[in-house]
Amino acid sequence: MFRKDVVIPSGAIALALCIFSTQAEPLKATQYGDFDRYVLALSWQTGFCQSIIERNRNEPPECRMQKESDRKTDFLTVHGLWPGLPKSVAARGVDERRWMRFGCATRPVPNSPEARASRKCAAAETGLSLSAAAKLNSVMPAAGGNSCLERYEYAKHGVCFGFDPDAYFGTMVRMNQEVKESAVGNFLAQNYGKTVSRRDFDAAVAKGWGKENVKAFKLTCNGSPAYLTEMQISLKASTINNPLSAGSFAPQPHPGNCGKQFVIDKVGY
Template sequence: MPVFRIVIAAVLMVVAALAGAAPALAQARPGAAPGEYDFYVLALSWSPSFCEANAERTSRSMQCAGDRPFSFVVHGLWPQFHRGYPEYCQVPPPRLEGRTINAMLDIMPAPGLVRHQWAKHGTCSGARSPTAFFERVRQARAKVRIPAEFESIAEAKTVTPDEVEEAFVRANPGLTREMIAVQCDNRRLREVRICIGRDMNFTACEEIDRRACRRDRLVMPPVRPGRS
């Protein structure tokens, strides 16, 4: 066999080995049966990062330009499998009434977000109605205490993913590092994801933890001042 073919074969073997060692990406399962999942992920978005990253699109939104300043907000409560996750389990989704949307805006400050989360994730929860699903969202959010150091940030704060995880673990009895994952973009902390069992207790989630942010340091943009 010519030398260059031997080299190429060796390279391909190394690539294949590395691919096998890399963690598999979570796979969506559209149209799964409602109610079939293993646990939830409560996704808490750092609102100032979202607003900064989407400044042009959100310049007039309730979340980013309204009277109330937002810090951590609920991105969603997502049914998950231990590998992969269900989505869009009923198409079209059952109707979402305006009063249900309005009732969630204190913790999910965008009507479009509420509608999207119901269609993509709520329909997979097995909840008997949209109202029942969003009651579950509120229950999950009430279970998590935001660490005191993140409740009021008046200027940009530099953190590490480990510091954020540790702060949440300290503030929430029963939560461990295997039950939480920090998400980021190129420089900002974007989200904290906490795994919660069907019984509404914190639970370990290897796949979620494996896909956590690996950057050394992150910026948390400040919470904008409220309007009096």
């Protein structure tokens, strides 16, 4: 459990992050581990917040507090890490559509309590350590507080696999940083607030990880003109504990809905 209204000395946070980075355990499923891929979901936070406003919904705290940053890649934030449909679950008659909708609440297995997007804070606490929570909080704006995104994500996509919470969220934090430091992250930062082409985005993927991995990136846009809200990156389960490389990615059938051109949204766009 962690709360954003608790003030922790900066020195303690720095020490916690250091300990977390050196002691993170590998991510390993202790049950239902017979799946072949993960999807790493990363939000473009300014676009996500704009989409909330346009849908006339109450603006969440993490969007109301959004500020400009000199490091534009800070707006590439963690949404979640979603294991694919395990073969042992599919053998019970569960298809991809049902798995994506219910995750760990899928029947007849794994039969965990359903996590509802409208009631994220009703999900059980994750059991994250202080050091892991501090690190996650820096890249998942909706973690903790009144938003509880980490509870929802773990309840839907993590708990039924027996994932260690620190390893599960630590893997997201690590890969988010690797994407930020890649040619893709550089592309997003250089084009902050600009209209870009899907072709140029794909070229950044190819530059960083090879042309064959362009199809591993699914982009989601909203609005007219379209602006980026999220990228979903398909990854081989067998490489999840390794640094991202050309061999990490798995193609997926749909490129997303961003079309030929879209905007890399900025704060207050």
